[in-house]
Amino acid sequence: MADTPEYPTALGASSREAITLLGRDLARDVMGEVGFGELAFWLATQRRPTPGETRVFEAVLAALADHGFTPTAIVTRLTYLSAPDSVQGALAAGLLGGGSRFLGVTEDTGRFLHDVLASVDGDLPSDDAGWDALALRTVQREREAKRFIPGLGHHVHKDGDPRTPRLMEIATEEDLYGPHLSLFAAIGRVHPEVLGRTLPLNGAGVCGAALADLGLPLELLRGFALLARTAGLIGQLAEELRTPVGNEIFLSVDLNNRSVAPDPYTPEDRHG
DSSP states (O other): OOOOOOOOOSSOEEOSSOEEETTEEIIIIITTTSOHHHHHHHHHHSSOOOHHHHHHHHHHHHHHSOOSSOHHHHHHHHHHHHOTTOHHHHHHHHHHTOBTTTBHHHHHHHHHHHHHHHTOOSSOOOSHHHHHHHHHHHHHHHHHTTOOOTTBOOSSOTTOOTHHHHHHHHHHHTTOOOHHHHHHHHHHHHHHHHHSSOOOBOHHHHHHHHHHHTTOOGGGHHHHHHHHHHHHHHHHHHHHHHSOOHHHHHHHHHTTOOOOOOOOOOGGGGGO
8 A cells, every 4th residue: 555645734734623824723823913914924934033024024015015006906907897706816917917017026136136145255245335346346247238137217206216215224223134235225326327327226126125135035025025916906906896997997998099000020020
């Protein structure tokens, strides 16, 4: 007889009498005792965060929850308009739009900063001058390679994203301002010297730096952004129920489309 397979997990498990989660009794030790942000961190790392880590993590979630009529919010509202019987479909549609331009910047920035730090030979810088030198080399290299630096620039907050200094302030207060935030801040200081213009450090980027400094898995950084945006999308749906705008958005496009002559695709278009 073959051995019975085992599927080990430190997460949720149930018996007839109880439910355990992370080695704790769910009903007695978690419900009403652990906040949702703290629990999300705990689930991802299987270690309970300190109060300071929880504060920084929840500040990130708040920063990414909602940012107005972004594509993720619009598609959620339009999907609900099309399928009001499928709230899960509307939420999923919005979450699926989390990519390199919206929400995904959080992971992209965290990974980028981590790769730069991992490439440093010897000790990391210990003062602003050292961080600025590292940031300058980094920006110059990316410029020469004609690559964009994730987390740099914002389509609305061109004079500065208000989330960025606030999250840095919170991380500093909790003594969790680490190398990723240090490098990100230095990029903000030196990039005009290379690019010839000043771009803001955006909120999604600073969130990625803060999450990386918390030691969270880089592979999950986009997941945390999506966790935050889920709350925002629920808010978008709640508002759509009370004061709907989805139909107006649809009609604005439907009633104002313009027929044009076909523009046949040619292979040369790929190189144009």
